[in-house]
Amino acid sequence: MTKKRDHGGGIDAAIANYGGTRADWLDLSTGINPVAYPMPQFPADTWTALPxxxxxxxxYALARRFWNVPDGAAIIGATGASxxxxxxxxxxxEGEVCIPGPTYNEHGAAFAASGWRLGQDPSHALVAVHPNNPDGHIWQVSDFDxxxxIIDESFCDVMPDQSLIQLASRPGTIVLKSFGKFWGLAxxxxGFAIGDPAIIAKLTDLLGPWQISGPALSIGxxxxxxxxxxxxxxxxxxxxAARLDTLLTANNAKLIGGTSLFRLYQVEDAAAAQDTLAKHHVWSRIFPYAPDWLRLGLPAPDRWAQLEAVF
Incomplete structure (x- = not known):
């Protein structure tokens, strides 16, 4: 049986350990916008007809305009960036891929499962999460040769001025976009892949037809x-994000990274901090490789009191 990889979420497990109902819990373990894009109205055949x-x-035309996709780049959507x-x-x-980390662990898992070697040499293939999850590191154009x-911009819509979408016109380059984070509709x-037309063509063949549902096409x-x-x-x-920083730093946490969708703090004991928060039905993210890292997303506007009551 494949070992389950570490991610945010898992409110069902938190409920099993600490009680309460899903409605009681404030889930800050992910970097998902707590104020989602409002659901539009669309025809009934959006659900019943093939896209x-x-x-x-x-x-795709709207995606090109929103992200300023270069003319030489192709685009394909799918059921999430994952x-x-x-x-x-x-x-x-196939060859060796360099995935600087710590970072989002699905990239390494996908390459390893496909028989690739995970290494430190970036000459053949490089995966860059931009901004990085969980520390918010920003990559530069000069970093890529x-x-x-693969440039994973799943969290970059909070800072469009930092996007590296212009590199999508380079041969061998793919830029990923995730709809679930910024728009709050995980x-x-x-999700989208934007870049080298030859690679996009192969993805198109692999993913097959109707790879996006009718409702997702409409809402997107x-x-x-x-x-x-x-x-x-x-x-x-x-x-x-500034409000969250003020609250946490006033309670002995040190801000060490993140984006405006999630903040990464250094604390004395992250597991103990997670336990304290969980007793108030606030779920957080900790990391097996960094016992003093605590990551928090943002509360919805009407849920700040629940977090503030912890301190």
Whole structure:
């Protein structure tokens, strides 16, 4: 049996250990926007008909405009960035891949499962999570000279000025985008790969037709066509991240990284801090490789009192 990899979430396990109902719990263990994009209205056949080519064309056109995708880059969507992460090792020439970490662990797992060697040499293939999860490290254009480069921008929509989307026109380069984080719709399962047309063509063959559901096509298009919501969301996230920093640093935590969707703190004992929070039905993220790291997402506007009551 494959060992389950460490991720945020897992409220069901927290309930089993600490009690309460799902509604009682404030889940800060992920970096998902707690104020999701509002559900649009769409025709009933969005649920009953096979997705048509026009819906894909509309979504991809809006994605190109929203992310300023270079003309020379191709694009494909899928059921979450995780589906693309799992598929990418199968469409690249096998060899050694460098995945600087600690970082999101699904990249390493996907390459290892496909027979790749995980190493430190970035000349053949490099995976860069930008900004990095969990420390928020920002990569620069000058960091990339691998033959094959994957830039995971799942959290970059909070800082579009830092996006490396211009590199998507380089041969051998793929930029990943996740819809679940910034738009707060992780359950929708929508992600994108943008980059080298030859690689995108292979992903298209591997993922098959109708790889995005009708509702995801509709909701994704509505959201990508709404830059005003995105701008207002960025302002709110920055303010809420500063509020969280003020609360935690006043209680002996040291800010050491993150983005405006999640903050990484250094504490004396992360497991003890998680236990204290959990007794108040607040779930956090700790890391097996860093016993003094505590990561927190942002509370929804009406849930701050629950977090503040812990301290």
């Amino acid at each position: 048509d080519e026009a819906a894909f064309t509309r979504l 589906a693309i992460i799992a598929a990418l090792p199968h469409v690249l020439p 691998a033959t094959y480069t 359950g929708l399962r929508l 298009a509505e959201a990508l066509a709404d830059p005003a919501w995105a701008d207002e969301t960025r302002r709110r996230l920055v303010a809420d």
